[in-house]
């Protein structure tokens with residue numbers, strides 16, 4: 001599992017997973033842990049899963065070939081499954097993205113509706129459309145990732 | 147050894163120069179020795195806001211390029227003993243100074259002054275990099291507009307990358323009535339996104355325009371709301387604990403008056 005605390009320039013953080021570890025049974029790809037808030041103009045690009053321990057602010061971007069999990073407010077642009085993997089998900093404590101992409105599906109919140117949900121939500125592709133639901137712990141299995 | 151504080155914003159016209167002049171004036175009025183540094187080379191303003199334009203002989207580029215000594219270029223304020231200004235050059239551009247020269251300049255000023263306050267130009271290019279190069283602390287100014295907050299967020303990210311951690315925030319030009327009506331971002335909305343400590347909030351106040359045109363920072367007039375708000379910020383910069391001011395103009399004198407004469 002890759003672990004990066006801070007990028008060198010603070011502006012762009014990018015990398016590629018080194019191929020999955022045999023003992024990693026949570027994710028079948030490499031995972032990067034970003035231990036800070038991504039502010040406007042900052043981006044993370046990673047071949048694998050990305051977990052952000054902070055917010056993703058408007059003007060920030062996260063691109064991952066795997067899943068994206070934001071342990072905070074997601075307000076920027078995210079792209080999960082960037083290589084075309086339609087089974088990937090995006091999850092956030094407050095899912096409020098400017099734009100959300102999974103594989104080659106691009107979605108954005110409706111123009112005049114502002115729903116500020118104060119609970120964790122998960123976005124995934126169901127029957128060919130990006131669907132957003134409240135995130136439930138336990139019980140139902142949350143796709144392949146969680 | 148003094149402290150170097152850069153006043154920055156990303157977006158232009160949100161009140162950096164006004165804030166630099168007022169914090170500097172306020173600190174000097176408290177008895178501190180203060181140097182103000184205008185790094186907006188090519189668009190020099192701070193001298194005008196302080197009413198010192200006609201005293202400029204040398205500027206920051208003269209100092210960094212060795213045309214004159216630092217002491218020769220520093221202009222003394224006309225009212226306050228401890229206040230000094232190093233003006234920007236007007237006929238050069240931002241590349242006339244390097245970040246390394248700025249670091250040296252800040253070091254030199256720090257040994258002589260309690261506070262060195264730097265007025266940063268708008269933008270994120272060389273002017274910004276120069277302005278923050280020698281700073282110990284940063285203050286980010288924003289207005290309650292989505293674009294200004296976005297730029298403030300970008301700036302905070304760049305400051306953190308340059309190891310200027312935990313910048314403080316000033317929200318300028320807030321209009322409590324518009325916030326109440328839901329037509330303007332509120333303080334909580336802004337803090338929610340930027341997640342930094344609030345140094346103070348300045349209301350929209352036409353007295354800023356009036357005092358700026360007179361070349362007398364509003365902080366010298368404690369009968370104005372903006373003057374009081376800046377005074378609170380000054381005391382916080384100096385290390386005092388000051389509660390946040392209630393900006394709701396309706397709770398002040400006028401509301402009482404209205405009650406008495408039976409309007410509300």
Ligand SMILES: Nc1ncnc2c1ncn2[C@@H]1O[C@H](COP(=O)(O)OP(=O)(O)OP(=O)(O)O)[C@@H](O)[C@H]1O
Nearest residue numbers: 158159160161162163164268319349350351354355
């Ligand atoms: N609280 C306020 N109420 C009313 N007017 C204000 C307030 N704050 C600033 N202004 C006005 O806004 C204008 C811009 O302010 P100022 O020059 O301080 O901004 P700045 O960030 O330094 O701009 P620049 O990016 O061009 O250097 C000035 O005309 C000033 O008088």
Ligand SMILES: [Mg+2]
Nearest residue numbers: 162163186191
């Ligand atoms: Mg200015």
